[in-house]
Amino acid sequence: MRWIILLVIYLLVDIYAFQAVRTLSRNYWVYGLYFTISLLVIGVVIYQLTDQSSSRVLSPNRMLAFGLLLAVFVPKIVLIIFMFGEDVVRLFVGVYFKVTDPKEAYFIPSRRKFISTVALGIAAIPLASLLYGMYRGKYNYKVLKYVLEFDDLPEAFDGYTLTQISDIHSGSFDNRKKVQYAVDLVNEQKSDVILFTGDLVNNVAAEMNDWFTMFSELKAEDGVFSVLGNHDYGDYVDWESSEAKIENLDRLKALQGEMGWNLLLNEHRYLERNGERLALIGVENWGAGGFKKAGNLEQACEGLATNEFKILMSHDPSHWQAEVKESEKNVHLTLSGHTHGMQFGIEIPGWIKWSPVKYRYENWAGIYEEFGRYINVNRGFGYLGYPGRVGIWPEITVIQLKKRKNV
Known part of the structure; x- marks a missing residue:
C-alpha cells in the first residue's frame, strides 16, 4: 500500500x-x-x-x-x-x-x-x-578554525590545538581519492590531538573494511580519541539475532583500537603538558527525541574535580542542552556532530546561517556559548541519505585553546 x-x-x-x-x-x-x-x-x-x-x-x-x-x-x-x-x-x-x-x-x-x-x-x-x-558538494571539504579563550585554562595548554571530525559514515563513500585528500587534510593541520565525535559507519562494522587503512593514517602528538554515535550501535539493521548485533558492535569498538584510536566509553583520560593537565571526557551516544541514551556523564566524570579543565566528546548536541551546559561537572567545551547541518542550507559568514535542521536542533552547526561554556557542532565529514551536500559543506574543525589575559 x-x-x-x-x-x-x-x-x-x-x-x-x-x-x-x-x-x-x-x-x-x-x-x-x-x-x-x-x-x-x-x-x-x-x-x-x-x-x-x-x-x-x-x-x-x-x-x-x-x-x-x-x-x-x-x-x-x-x-x-x-x-x-x-x-x-x-x-x-x-x-x-x-x-x-x-x-x-x-x-x-x-x-x-x-x-x-x-x-x-x-x-x-x-x-x-x-x-x-x-x-561535487559531498567532497567539498572545508577547514574551519576557531580560537576560544578561557580564564581557567592551564598555562601549559595556552595555544593547544585540537582537530575535530565527526560523522564519517564510511558506508556512504564512493571516491577513495577524495576521502584520502580529506584524511591528509586532517593531518596537515598538525594539531596536538585529533578528536572524532561518532558515527564511524552507517550501520555495520564491515563498512570500514575498505577504509580501515586510510583512517589508520590519522596521527597527532597526543593521539586520536573517539566516541560512538547513534549509527554505530547497529540499531537501524534487522539483525538475525541479538548476538549478531552485539558481535557487530564489539567488532566496531575493536576496530577503532586497531586503527590506533582511543575509544572512550563513558570515561575520561588526561592530556598532560609540562606537569599540568586537562580532562578529555567521552560519553556514549545520548540523544533527545527517541535516540539512544547510553551516555552517562556522571560515570564519565567520576573522580574529576569541579575546577579541572574539561573537554567533552558527546555525539548528539541535544545532550549539551539537556544535561551538560548547566551541569555542576563544569564542562568547559563540548564537541558534537550528528546534525550534518542537514547537508543543505545557506551559509554566508557574517550574513546568514540557515538550514531546515535549525527547527529541530537549537545547536546545529558551529560554536555556541552559554553560561561561559562552549559547544562546537561539527557539520560532519561524510554524508547519509541524500548523497550530497548543498551549502553545508563537509567540515574539519580546528580549535585553538587560549588562556584569557587579564588586562
Whole structure:
C-alpha cells in the first residue's frame, strides 16, 4: 500500500508540474523526455527499496536513487507552487467575469507562458544545486578554525590545538581519492590531538573494511580519541539475532583500537603538558527525541574535580542542552556532530546561517556559548541519505585553546 501511495503522489505531482512544460512547448519529444526521466527515476527508487533486504540500511546505490528522486521531485514542487498560484488567480478571474457578466459563457483564462517560464527558471535552481551537491558538494571539504579563550585554562595548554571530525559514515563513500585528500587534510593541520565525535559507519562494522587503512593514517602528538554515535550501535539493521548485533558492535569498538584510536566509553583520560593537565571526557551516544541514551556523564566524570579543565566528546548536541551546559561537572567545551547541518542550507559568514535542521536542533552547526561554556557542532565529514551536500559543506574543525589575559 505504501508503494501505491508513493507512486500516486509522485505521478500527481508529475502531471501537474507538466502543465508548465506543455505551456511552453508543443514538441512531443520534449513531452516524451519529461515522462521518460520521471518513470526511470521512480522505477530505480522502487527497485532499490524492494530488490534488497527489508532492513532500513541505506547503501550507496539506495542513496543515489534517493538523491535522483530529490533532484527531479523538488523542482516539480517548485513548479506546482507557481502553477497552483496561477490556477487560483485564473479561477477567481473566471468567476468574476461570470458574476459581473452572466450572459457571457463562463471561461477560465488560458495559462500564461510568462508564469511558466519564470517557474521553470526558478525550478532549475534546486535541480542544479542538488545535482551539484551529489557530484561535487559531498567532497567539498572545508577547514574551519576557531580560537576560544578561557580564564581557567592551564598555562601549559595556552595555544593547544585540537582537530575535530565527526560523522564519517564510511558506508556512504564512493571516491577513495577524495576521502584520502580529506584524511591528509586532517593531518596537515598538525594539531596536538585529533578528536572524532561518532558515527564511524552507517550501520555495520564491515563498512570500514575498505577504509580501515586510510583512517589508520590519522596521527597527532597526543593521539586520536573517539566516541560512538547513534549509527554505530547497529540499531537501524534487522539483525538475525541479538548476538549478531552485539558481535557487530564489539567488532566496531575493536576496530577503532586497531586503527590506533582511543575509544572512550563513558570515561575520561588526561592530556598532560609540562606537569599540568586537562580532562578529555567521552560519553556514549545520548540523544533527545527517541535516540539512544547510553551516555552517562556522571560515570564519565567520576573522580574529576569541579575546577579541572574539561573537554567533552558527546555525539548528539541535544545532550549539551539537556544535561551538560548547566551541569555542576563544569564542562568547559563540548564537541558534537550528528546534525550534518542537514547537508543543505545557506551559509554566508557574517550574513546568514540557515538550514531546515535549525527547527529541530537549537545547536546545529558551529560554536555556541552559554553560561561561559562552549559547544562546537561539527557539520560532519561524510554524508547519509541524500548523497550530497548543498551549502553545508563537509567540515574539519580546528580549535585553538587560549588562556584569557587579564588586562
